[in-house]
Amino acid sequence: MDSLISGLQSTALAHWMTDTSWTWPAAETLHFIGMSLLFGTIVVIDLRLLGLLRRLMPWRALHRLIPWAALGFAINLLTGVAFFVSDPSNYISNIAFRFKMLFVLLAGLNLVLYRLKVDKAIRSSADDAACSATARFVGGASLLAWTLVIFCGRFIPVFGPG
Amino acid sequence: MNMLTMMEESALSVWVSTSPYGYYLMLAFHALGLAVLVGTASVVNLRIVGFFRDLPYDSLKTLLKLGLAGFVINVLSGTALFMSQASKFFYMNSFRVKISLIVLGMTSLVVLRRRILSQADHWQSGPAPAGARAMAAGGLGIWLGVITAGRLMAYL
Secondary structure (H helix, E strand, O other): OOHHHHHHHHOHHHHHHOOOOOHHHHHHHHHHHHHHHHHHHHHHHHHHOOOOOOOOOHHHHHHHHHHHHHHHHHHHHHHHHHHHHOOHHHHHHHHHHHHHHHHHHHHHHHHHHHHHHHHHHHOOOOOOOOOOOHHHHHHHHHHHHHHHHHHHHHOOOOOOOO | OOOHHHHHHHHHHHHHHHOOOHHHHHHHHHHHHHHHHHHHHHHHHHHHHHHOOOHHHHHHHHHHHHHHHHHHHHHHHHHHHHHHHHHHOOOOOOHHHHHHHHHHHHHHHHHHHHHHHHHHHHHOOOOOOOOHHHHHHHHHHHHHHHHHHHHHHHOO
């Protein structure tokens, strides 16, 4: 474990993050931009899954938003990895970080549930069709999980550097 | 500037700066409001620029209401954060740039909303007029600037 941590910290990425003055704030700024892109598109999709905006939001429009959510997630995965490798031991032991990762994981499992149980059904249903109980659950769970991800993320500095 | 000191001594400011989690709780709400406001503003602006054309212009009015909710969360949490260190933030260039950009960003959303309400029926089948698209593209850049200036406030 210790060798893994020191291995991560000796990567070129970790050195670049800690030895250059502007990389950390720049990565944080990108992390906030990725967050806005991911959360903004996810909220719209989740509200439709919950059954709101039914008249206004055709399913095919929401499918067009998914690549932008994926882009936001990719930005935050990359910048998140950059933060993590710079200070792995402090992140691993940080309770807010652990909860944040737990909620990201739950959001991921929720996405699997969406792919298995909801996606196919809405692709073959009318644009203003009502939502199944599973679709409403997936929408509500996603909204809650990503909100908690943001909250836990902002509490990481309370429990240590980051 | 006694007013700035008075703000710092208010009950709210004392709570934000002395309770163990007050400051971070306000920061957490500020991040959530940011995600809601900038997220929905980005969807609206990207739609007007010309992405995901299956999304009807009508739906943007509803999204802007959601964005307004994010804005309200951030005016409230931002006021609490500002008051807790008023005499520091007030003189920071990054803070002044951030507030100016927010005024620009919100103004552009209000103008776009008016154009959507009054004209979008005519755009329905095609792209928005060049002026609206330019304003939406500018709006995307403005919100990136708001986030950047806000982040810099923690460093400068």
